Amino acid sequence: MTTAKEIQKLDYVREGVRYTIHVEEAETGVKWGTWNCHECSVGGSSRRTAGTIDEAVDAAKSDLEKHHTTNHKV
Numbered sequence: 001m002t003t004a005k006e007i008q009k010l011d012y013v014r015e016g017v018r019y020t021i022h023v024e025e026a027e028t029g030v031k032w033g034t035w036n037c038h039e040c041s042v043g044g045s046s047r048r049t050a051g052t053i054d055e056a057v058d059a060a061k062s063d064l065e066k067h068h069t070t071n072h073k074v
Contacts, residue, residue, distance in 0.1 A: 003027060008053055012061070017072050019064055023056040033060025037067060 008023040018038040025031045033056040036043035044067065046059035 007031070008057075010057065012064075014065075014068050015072065017068060019068075021057055021060045021064070023053050023060075031056040033057055033063075035060045035064040035067075037064070037071075040067075040071060042067070 004024045004026050006022050007025045010021045012019045012021050012035075020036045020038070022034045022036075023031055024034060031050045031053065032048065033046040033050070034043060035045075044063050046056065046063050048055075048059040050056035050059055
């Protein structure tokens with residue numbers, strides 16, 4: 001069984017809505033991004049795996065943008 005650990009945590013604000021982006025890394029070195037919306041108390045995980053922290057953050061932002069557009073755009 002492969003374990004994962006959080007290697008980075010970022011606060012991200014989009015149009016007044018606060019999100020937290022987490023970058024996780026498996027023992028194998030594969031990384032991915034997860035996110036939490038503090039307004040909705042919901043989160044998600046990027047479907048893409050990444051080789052770098054920046055790629056994982058970009059993947060998480062891409063997924064949270066879909067949530068933001070659907071749930072917070074006026």
